[in-house]
Amino acid sequence: MTTASRLLGELADTGRDRSRGGYSRHVFDAAEGELRTWFAEQAARRGLDVETDRNGNLWAWWGSPGPDAVVTGSHLDSVPGGGAFDGPLGVVSALDAVDSLRAKGFAPARPLAVVVFAEEEGGRFGVPCLGSRLLTGSLDPDRARALRDPDGVTLAEAAARAGHDPERFGRDDEALGRIGRFVELHVEQGRGLIDLGSPVAVGSTVIAHGRWRFSFTGQGNHAGATLLTDRSDPMLPAAAVVAAARRFAAAAEDARATVGRLVPTPGGTNVIASTVDLWLDARVPGANRTRALVEEISGEARSAAAAEGCAVTVTEESYSDTVTFDAGLRDELNGVLGGVPALPTGAGHDAAILAAHVPAGMLYVRNPTGISHAPEEFAEAGDVDRGASALAEVLEHLST
Amino acid sequence: MTTASRLLGELADTGRDRSRGGYSRHVFDAAEGELRTWFAEQAARRGLDVETDRNGNLWAWWGSPGPDAVVTGSHLDSVPGGGAFDGPLGVVSALDAVDSLRAKGFAPARPLAVVVFAEEEGGRFGVPCLGSRLLTGSLDPDRARALRDPDGVTLAEAAARAGHDPERFGRDDEALGRIGRFVELHVEQGRGLIDLGSPVAVGSTVIAHGRWRFSFTGQGNHAGATLLTDRSDPMLPAAAVVAAARRFAAAAEDARATVGRLVPTPGGTNVIASTVDLWLDARVPGANRTRALVEEISGEARSAAAAEGCAVTVTEESYSDTVTFDAGLRDELNGVLGGVPALPTGAGHDAAILAAHVPAGMLYVRNPTGISHAPEEFAEAGDVDRGASALAEVLEHLST
Numbered sequence: 184m185t186t187a188s189r190l191l192g193e194l195a196d197t198g199r200d201r202s203r204g205g206y207s208r209h210v211f212d213a214a215e216g217e218l219r220t221w222f223a224e225q226a227a228r229r230g231l232d233v234e235t236d237r238n239g240n241l242w243a244w245w246g247s248p249g250p251d252a253v254v255t256g257s258h259l260d261s262v263p264g265g266g267a268f269d270g271p272l273g274v275v276s277a278l279d280a281v282d283s284l285r286a287k288g289f290a291p292a293r294p295l296a297v298v299v300f301a302e303e304e305g306g307r308f309g310v311p312c313l314g315s316r317l318l319t320g321s322l323d324p325d326r327a328r329a330l331r332d333p334d335g336v337t338l339a340e341a342a343a344r345a346g347h348d349p350e351r352f353g354r355d356d357e358a359l360g361r362i363g364r365f366v367e368l369h370v371e372q373g374r375g376l377i378d379l380g381s382p383v384a385v386g387s388t389v390i391a392h393g394r395w396r397f398s399f400t401g402q403g404n405h406a407g408a409t410l411l412t413d414r415s416d417p418m419l420p421a422a423a424v425v426a427a428a429r430r431f432a433a434a435a436e437d438a439r440a441t442v443g444r445l446v447p448t449p450g451g452t453n454v455i456a457s458t459v460d461l462w463l464d465a466r467v468p469g470a471n472r473t474r475a476l477v478e479e480i481s482g483e484a485r486s487a488a489a490a491e492g493c494a495v496t497v498t499e500e501s502y503s504d505t506v507t508f509d510a511g512l513r514d515e516l517n518g519v520l521g522g523v524p525a526l527p528t529g530a531g532h533d534a535a536i537l538a539a540h541v542p543a544g545m546l547y548v549r550n551p552t553g554i555s556h557a558p559e560e561f562a563e564a565g566d567v568d569r570g571a572s573a574l575a576e577v578l579e580h581l582s583t
Numbered sequence: 584m585t586t587a588s589r590l591l592g593e594l595a596d597t598g599r600d601r602s603r604g605g606y607s608r609h610v611f612d613a614a615e616g617e618l619r620t621w622f623a624e625q626a627a628r629r630g631l632d633v634e635t636d637r638n639g640n641l642w643a644w645w646g647s648p649g650p651d652a653v654v655t656g657s658h659l660d661s662v663p664g665g666g667a668f669d670g671p672l673g674v675v676s677a678l679d680a681v682d683s684l685r686a687k688g689f690a691p692a693r694p695l696a697v698v699v700f701a702e703e704e705g706g707r708f709g710v711p712c713l714g715s716r717l718l719t720g721s722l723d724p725d726r727a728r729a730l731r732d733p734d735g736v737t738l739a740e741a742a743a744r745a746g747h748d749p750e751r752f753g754r755d756d757e758a759l760g761r762i763g764r765f766v767e768l769h770v771e772q773g774r775g776l777i778d779l780g781s782p783v784a785v786g787s788t789v790i791a792h793g794r795w796r797f798s799f800t801g802q803g804n805h806a807g808a809t810l811l812t813d814r815s816d817p818m819l820p821a822a823a824v825v826a827a828a829r830r831f832a833a834a835a836e837d838a839r840a841t842v843g844r845l846v847p848t849p850g851g852t853n854v855i856a857s858t859v860d861l862w863l864d865a866r867v868p869g870a871n872r873t874r875a876l877v878e879e880i881s882g883e884a885r886s887a888a889a890a891e892g893c894a895v896t897v898t899e900e901s902y903s904d905t906v907t908f909d910a911g912l913r914d915e916l917n918g919v920l921g922g923v924p925a926l927p928t929g930a931g932h933d934a935a936i937l938a939a940h941v942p943a944g945m946l947y948v949r950n951p952t953g954i955s956h957a958p959e960e961f962a963e964a965g966d967v968d969r970g971a972s973a974l975a976e977v978l979e980h981l982s983t
Contacts, residue, residue, distance in 0.1 A: 202735065203849040204857075264803070264849030264857070306851055335602065373808035392807055394852050403664065403957030406841035406864040407792055407929035408773035411833055413953070418842050422825035425818055433811055441806035442818050443854045447845055449603040449664030451706055452794050452862040453931075454843045454956040457604075457664070462852040464806040529807035531853075553813070556854040557803030 186282050187571040188564050190275035203264030205558035209307035210260055211345040218259040222299055225278055236358045237351040238317035239301040251363035252294040253582040258303035266560025268370035274299055276368045280575035291582035300533040307332045310501045315533040319540050320354030327352055362541045364581055367534040368574045370562050371547040372555035375526045382566040383573050384526035385516045386508050386545030389535040391473045392466035393502035397424055397484055401493040403457030415492035421459040423487035428463055431479045438467040438476055439529055466529050506535040509542035516544055519580045520573055546573055586682050587971040588964050590675035603664030605958035609707035610660055611745040618659040622699055625678055636758045637751040638717035639701040646694040651763035653982040656698035662706050666960025668770035674699055676768045680975035691982035700933040707732045710901045715933040719940050720754030727752055762941045764912055764981055767934040768974045770962050771947040772955035775926045782966040783973050784926035785916045786908050786945030789935040791873045792866035793902035797824055797884055801893040803857030815892035821859040823887035828863055831879045838867040838876055839929055866929050906935040909942035916944055919980045920973055946973055
């Protein structure tokens with residue numbers, strides 16, 4: 184078994200979610216803490232120097248930390264009930280690449296680092312790419328510290344409990360200034376590489392995407408004693424938004440709109456809800472089309488809420504514009520790998536956050552199920568190997 | 584302050600729900616355990632003998648337990664985030680009535696008991712009137728023991744942890760055989776007594792009602808990388824059921840249909856759900872109309888699920904037919920109270936479960952907000968007094 188597959192196997196028991204299936208590994212929880220410890224041990228075993236930056240991201244350095252470094256890596260957190268590859272594949276492939284470069288006696292001319300970004304999925308505090316957004320200054324640290332998880336714990340509290348100092352959160356020019364070029368390897372999250380018949384692709388673009396919270400307020404009441412005409416039931420406009428999201432997205436070319444999280448309060452069977460919160464994930468290629476779609480859906484939310492005597496607020500919790508990865512770096516990757524396909528994606532990544540600041544690129548590894556963010560996510564062992572060796576070739580080329 | 588209001592005040596800090604507002608007191612949880620202890624102390628202070636029956640219901644006896652007893656009482660559990668009066672008002676009014684009968688030197692000719700039924704709301708294990716259904720044999724004890732709360736704990740496990748023997752669950756002819764007549768006092772849960780301008784009413788009927796679980800199964804996947812045409816998103820048919828429940832209920836005279844609980848799994852913002860469970864509460868006056876309404880809504884569930892490539896199962900978790908309270912007992916209550924209004928209700932009660940076995944009746948106390956199962960539920964102190972004194976008059980009459 185190759186190093187990458189073996190290392191993935193070492194993570195198989197950490198953070199399993201018995202009720203949802205798959206894995207639930209969220210920033211600063213117990214499972215994620217185990218993964219951080221595991222990563223630090225793996226790095227130490229390879230003689231890499233490990234440091235945690237101001238925003239809770241982990242760095243393992245081959246050579247002295249310094250400018251013009253070649254950086255690779257991904258994340259170890261998951262969505263709730265997620266798969267085994269989304270995030271960890273990039274980390275274990277980076278460690279595998281270090282091993283194979285070492286084994287052939289390669290000595291990098293530039294510093295080389297493996298990074299593990301914190302809370303890429305936003306699975307606990309709602310904002311995806313939390314660590315890279317804080318690092319690059321695209322997320323206000325005051326807003327970040329006040330973010331709450333579903334149990335009401337703030338990010339500041341969770342960070343402090345895990346031994347981090349949330350007062351140090353914020354744009355980290357020192358850490359950012361060291362990155363010469365960044366390449367993230369990631370499992371493909373759709374059917375792109377199945378259709379292309381290739382084990383590996385280079386990333387071309389990331390579709391604009393964001394998250395919006397719709398909060399409906401009605402009047403909690405008795406489900407049996409309250410006449411329909413006396414109701415202000417926030418579940419009605421919430422359901423209208425679910426339907427509208429699909430309807431408006433289907434009418435907009437290549438758009439995606441999803442409601443995967445919806446929470447009625449108090450949530451009793453014989454109780455008309457007093458509030459319903461739902462989160463809309465919307466993504467449309469092209470300029471301004473994502474927010475235009477959300478505005479259409481918000482219009483439906485307002486009219487459905489008014490019809491039921493409910494109030495609604497819509498809050499943009501995160502937004503990322505379309506990202507086109509650095510053309511020069513893409514050409515280099517393509518040259519090294521002998522012309523692999525270029526793949527656009529609807530999935531966000533830390534590499535796309537960094538792309539506004541440094542030349543960044545991505546390698547994708549084929550996922551034969553086409554399914555991600557679910558236990559069925561997969562990569563064949565042969566494709567895992569091909570990804571790790573492609574990453575080693577790329578790192579060797581860039582750090583020579 | 585009268586006894587009933589003072590006793591209600593003693594419960595004000597037990598089981599408050601900081602996140603939902605109001606109270607969350609569920610069978611065999613810590614708050615409900617405190618309330619059981621409080622009730623036993625109150626009974627002991629009054630020289631009443633307390634016993635717990637085979638199904639976890641509490642009984643406090645004035646006089647030796649025996650046949651032809653006059654029984655009153657209600658419940659101390661709540662819906663999630665419920666009000667202060669639903670349940671406790673009937674219990675504190677019963678204790679108040681015992682005090683006022685004692686104070687006037689009354690000696691009952693028949694045994695008199697105050698009962699606290701377990702899990703009237705079904706807030707933890709889903710089946711309402713759990714204690715009275717088990718007692719009367721209308722709920723199979725094997726099915727009851729296997730019921731699970733939202734954390735996956737079975738009723739058998741929860742009962743055992745709270746010191747009860749779940750193997751003893753089941754029809755209790757000894758306990759049932761003692762009840763001569765049963766009268767439950769309860770806060771009104773709609774606007775009936777506001778409209779009638781009366782502090783107290785006698786119950787006439789309880790509308791047929793039940794709970795149905797709709798479980799939709801689709802394919803969990805990535806919210807950004809999965810094209811709309813590749814999706815089987817169970818949130819879509821779930822939303823269609825919410826809309827259909829309102830639409831079909833509005834078309835059926837005096838029908839009520841509610842979805843107050845809806846749980847997507849895994850529940851991530853950037854994750855297409857793999858399953859969605861929702862619970863439909865439906866209530867329609869008249870024979871067979873409730874199940875006919877549910878069948879209409881189920882048809883919509885099946886067609887919406889099929890359109891999205893999802894599977895759906897519909898399970899009846901509880902059903903109670905229309906109950907008309909004992910006419911003779913109603914006439915007696917009316918005679919004692921000097922002609923108060925008769926009130927039909929859409930809310931279920933333990934008295935309606937017992938009504939199939941013993942003469943049972945209800946007294947309602949006006950709720951000036953017309954809101955129940957929510958923190959706004961209320962009764963004015965003067966109306967609380969009037970209810971407690973009406974109950975004392977009734978108990979005196981019935982036990983003379």
